[in-house]
Amino acid sequence: MKSIVARSPTRVDLAGGTLDLWPLYAIAGGATTVNVAISVWTEVSMAPAPGLQLYSLDLNREWKFKDLGELASQEGDHQLKLFRELLLHFPELKDCRITTRSESPVGGGIGGSSSLTISCLKAIHQWLGRKLPSPNDLVHFAHNVEARILRTPTGTQDYFPAVSGGLNILDYSDYGVRQTVLSLRDTPLASHALVVNTGRSHNSGLNNFDVFTRVIKGEEKVMAALNEIRRVAAETRRVCVTQEWQRLPDLFRQETAARLQLTPLFSSPEIQRLEKSVLEEGASAIKICGAGGGGCVLTWVNPQYRERVMRRCQDEGFQLLNADPVEPLDSYANG
Structure with a gap:
């Protein structure tokens, strides 16, 4: 063998x-x-x-x-x-x-x-x-x-x-x-997306379980936030299919607002500091990865500001990940 x-x-x-x-x-x-x-x-x-x-x-x-x-x-x-x-x-x-x-x-x-x-x-x-x-x-x-x-x-x-x-x-x-x-060909994901580690570990299980239990209890505020996330996701789906990539930053902001209504655990001081820093250097928006609370953040930035944003992240002590989009593996592409 x-x-x-x-x-x-x-x-x-x-x-x-x-x-x-x-x-x-x-x-x-x-x-x-x-x-x-x-x-x-x-x-x-x-x-x-x-x-x-x-x-x-x-x-x-x-x-x-x-x-x-x-x-x-x-x-x-x-x-x-x-x-x-x-x-x-x-x-x-x-x-x-x-x-x-x-x-x-x-x-x-x-x-x-x-x-x-x-x-x-x-x-x-x-x-x-x-x-x-x-x-x-x-x-x-x-x-x-x-x-x-x-x-x-x-x-x-x-x-x-x-x-x-x-x-x-x-x-x-x-x-x-x-x-x-x-396929990721002809998309701006490679040129516009930076993945930055805040350095604070997150716990998706705990954050998601908090949401899960509050939905089961019937909390109307939580269901309203989930419905807004559902709406934004449906629009993001449409944007990806029609390739209206310029709309992604606004959709990221809309989802972040809904998630903060869902649970305050979604953000953290490290995420807030990173967001302030990258926006000051020309980034358009951030998208907190996973259940939030820490971990990695996707930063959406036009190529002309990319180097500035990267330097600021490094100066602030954040880790830049070598994270390029990966094309469909084997025969999995549908379009």
Whole structure:
């Protein structure tokens, strides 16, 4: 058996996050989420080795087991949870070394853990000679596993770009999720988008769970904010299809206003300081990634101001990510 390597991109969301959680999109009467795969990668490699060996480069931790049965008994090690929950679904797995690596900042809000889960599944299927399931089936499996690990409701938007790359339009309805993957050619995303890490880790599970519980309680203010996010996401979908990219900054501002009505946890002092700095240097708008509260921020800036904005971010101590849009992977493009 030869060594194999599987990689997956992470993502920045353009609109409609949080509404990818069931039953929020069902309660709202359907919803849309729009996101873009970016070149901040996760990677899983597998090679022949005695027993079952696991190595996380990010944690700088290594585990060795004689087989899956011994791994199954390690219930107290939190850092093993992802490995254990995934690998036990593949009882024929043996005599290999699995190494994982992620370029995503911890708590970055760009779907790093979801991307790593997809990379693990890609690698295992390739190692075992299995055909990879459809994107919908793979995402359904992955988000259920991660919900069990985190013990909190999880959405699905993070997994689709990790599987498919490209510009993803995810339409949620009573029938499930319909994914449309668009090419990023002839879009301004590469020239206008900067991904900046605020340095403060976010917790999407806690922020989303706060919204989730308040919707279940029937809080009208929260439902009104979700409906506004739903409206903005539908308009963002239309803008991406018709390529009216000049409208994105205004839509980012509209969604931010709605999210701050949804929960004050969406912003943070670091995000506010970053926004003030980049707007002073000529940026048009920011889009807080994921559930907010910290992590990464998409900054929309015309090319003539890009260098100024980048210098200001570095002077302020923020980290610029090497995050270019990723074209659809393999044969996933629909348009």
